[in-house]
Amino acid sequence: MIERFRPDEYVASVSDIDFDALWGKGIRGLMFDIDNTLMLFDTDTVPVPVKEMFARLKEKGFTVWLLSNGRSERVESIKKQLQVEGTSRAAKPLMFGYKRLLKQAPDLKGKVAVIGDQVFMDAHLARRSNSYGILVRPISLEHDEKQVKARRKAEARIIRKLGIVPKKLAASKDRRADMRIDGNTTLFGVIGDPIGHTLSPVIHQILIDHINENYAYIALHVKKEGLEDFIKGAYAAHIAGINVTIPHKQAVMKLCCRIDPSAQLVGAVNTLKWTPEGYVGYNTDVDGFSHLVQLAKVPVKGHKVLILGAGGAAHSAVAVSYLMGASEIVIFNRTQDKAKALVKEFQDRIRQRGDKDTRLRTVSAENLVKEEFTIVFNTTSAGMAPNVDMLPVSLAEGEETFYSQIRFALDMVFNPSETAFMKKVRQGRGTAVGGLSMLFYQGIRSFEIWTGKKFTYQESESMFRSFMERAENCV
Numbered sequence: 001m002i003e004r005f006r007p008d009e010y011v012a013s014v015s016d017i018d019f020d021a022l023w024g025k026g027i028r029g030l031m032f033d034i035d036n037t038l039m040l041f042d043t044d045t046v047p048v049p050v051k052e053m054f055a056r057l058k059e060k061g062f063t064v065w066l067l068s069n070g071r072s073e074r075v076e077s078i079k080k081q082l083q084v085e086g087t088s089r090a091a092k093p094l095m096f097g098y099k100r101l102l103k104q105a106p107d108l109k110g111k112v113a114v115i116g117d118q119v120f121m122d123a124h125l126a127r128r129s130n131s132y133g134i135l136v137r138p139i140s141l142e143h144d145e146k147q148v149k150a151r152r153k154a155e156a157r158i159i160r161k162l163g164i165v166p167k168k169l170a171a172s173k174d175r176r177a178d179m180r181i182d183g184n185t186t187l188f189g190v191i192g193d194p195i196g197h198t199l200s201p202v203i204h205q206i207l208i209d210h211i212n213e214n215y216a217y218i219a220l221h222v223k224k225e226g227l228e229d230f231i232k233g234a235y236a237a238h239i240a241g242i243n244v245t246i247p248h249k250q251a252v253m254k255l256c257c258r259i260d261p262s263a264q265l266v267g268a269v270n271t272l273k274w275t276p277e278g279y280v281g282y283n284t285d286v287d288g289f290s291h292l293v294q295l296a297k298v299p300v301k302g303h304k305v306l307i308l309g310a311g312g313a314a315h316s317a318v319a320v321s322y323l324m325g326a327s328e329i330v331i332f333n334r335t336q337d338k339a340k341a342l343v344k345e346f347q348d349r350i351r352q353r354g355d356k357d358t359r360l361r362t363v364s365a366e367n368l369v370k371e372e373f374t375i376v377f378n379t380t381s382a383g384m385a386p387n388v389d390m391l392p393v394s395l396a397e398g399e400e401t402f403y404s405q406i407r408f409a410l411d412m413v414f415n416p417s418e419t420a421f422m423k424k425v426r427q428g429r430g431t432a433v434g435g436l437s438m439l440f441y442q443g444i445r446s447f448e449i450w451t452g453k454k455f456t457y458q459e460s461e462s463m464f465r466s467f468m469e470r471a472e473n474c475v
């Protein structure tokens with residue numbers, strides 16, 4: 001019974017379909033579902049990589065059709081953008097949409113692959129129409145139509161029962177195909193020491209692939225003593241944008257011609273943009289962290305926030321809490337003197353801005369349990385792989401009470417994706433969000449600053465999903 005839903009292939013996205021192999025199997029016609037397979041339901045512009053894929057398919061000799069239940073003007077416009085032979089209102093779950101298209105090319109009988117994201121609508125109908133069925137994981141579940149949303153649960157059960165997992169083409173294969181470096185390539189990069197484990201090239205390659213410009217992004221190992229020479233050389237060589245990571249985030253400030261106000265507030269720069277006057281310094285960790293706060297719907301405004309840690313990452317958390325209007329910012333750090341220094345640093349900066357409303361103070365380990373903290377941001381590295389069992393706060397007494405009182409927790413650690421701290425909070429009353437989306441979003445912001453491109457929420461979400469998949473293989 002369940003077998004009639006089994007697709008011939010299940011892939012992570014349309015770019016993971018091995019069309020050469022399909023051609024080898026004798027497939028000559030491709031029938032694509034549009035919504036959530038090729039592009040998001042509520043967008044009208046076809047993404048550039050999809051356009052390119054269609055051009056390649058036609059060049060190879062495939063006959064390509066579109067099939068959709070969607071509104072006809074939109075489908076017409078998509079058809080035009082993709083220059084395809086035919087479209088049909090699918091009238092799913094009925095068969096006639098498929099049949100009508102198949103009738104247009106009788107010689108392709110038995111040589112057609114149906115490609116779609118719904119088990120019932122696409123994979124099952126492919127089987128019934130004697131076509132080759134390729135099930136594609138939907139681009140985004142959030143943007144499904146209501147009736148589709150309801151079906152997804154049943155579909156997920158069937159996929160589980162069939163025991164199938166989405167296939168991805170080897171990353172190296174599609175990366176090589178996409179890579180294009182020539183005399184006009186605009187170069188971006190990240191510098192740090194060490195730099196071997198950075199995920200920034202993975203993030204930026206996803207963004208570059210998405211907009212398909214002649215850009216390249218590389219990681220460069222720059223030591224402290226080489227920083228100034230590097231920046232001068234990079235500027236002369238017109239490197240258009242540079243991400244800066246540990247240990248250079250403060251030192252690079254004096255090499256900038258101007259510093260953006262939020263970077264000034266944090267006291268650190270993680271993004272440089274080439275301008276005719278010199279490199280301008282920005283801090284997109286702040287944008288990344290505010291994205292995380294908004295994503296988790298943390299009610300910072302008017303509330304007390306506890307920040308764990310007093311290093312570089314804590315600076316972004318303090319700045320965001322301040323900018324979002326926290327009534328009180330409390331710092332706890334294993335080494336108390338560093339917490340005190342951080343408070344002093346921000347008190348001075350906040351005073352310079354003429355603000356008297358936000359209180360900043362430190363708290364000691366013994367006093368942590370004497371008050372209630374419901375909003376807690378972890379900026380320490382405790383719990384990061386390989387020390388996955390380590391908690392940012394370990395107390396001889398009252399530890400359970402401390403964790404059980406937390407309602408909202410953000411953890412800047414992104415490896416593992418669920419940390420020991422997040423688990424503790426979730427076991428109690430709280431919701432907890434990890435740092436992977438912060439990392440991705442700070443990358444998006446840097447890229448936007450460099451290129452002037454603005455990504456929509458939907459674009460960011462769908463690229464974040466690809467990032468999560470690639471990050472799983474990297475971290």
Ligand code: ATR
Nearest residue numbers: 309310311312313314333334335338380381382392
């Ligand atoms: P980053 O720039 O990522 O914040 P950092 O400047 O080295 O890195 O700061 C790391 C922070 O994590 C510090 O606050 C550090 O505490 P100390 O100042 O006492 O060193 C904190 N930290 C690291 N490991 C920790 C652990 N196992 N438990 C608690 N705090 C820890």
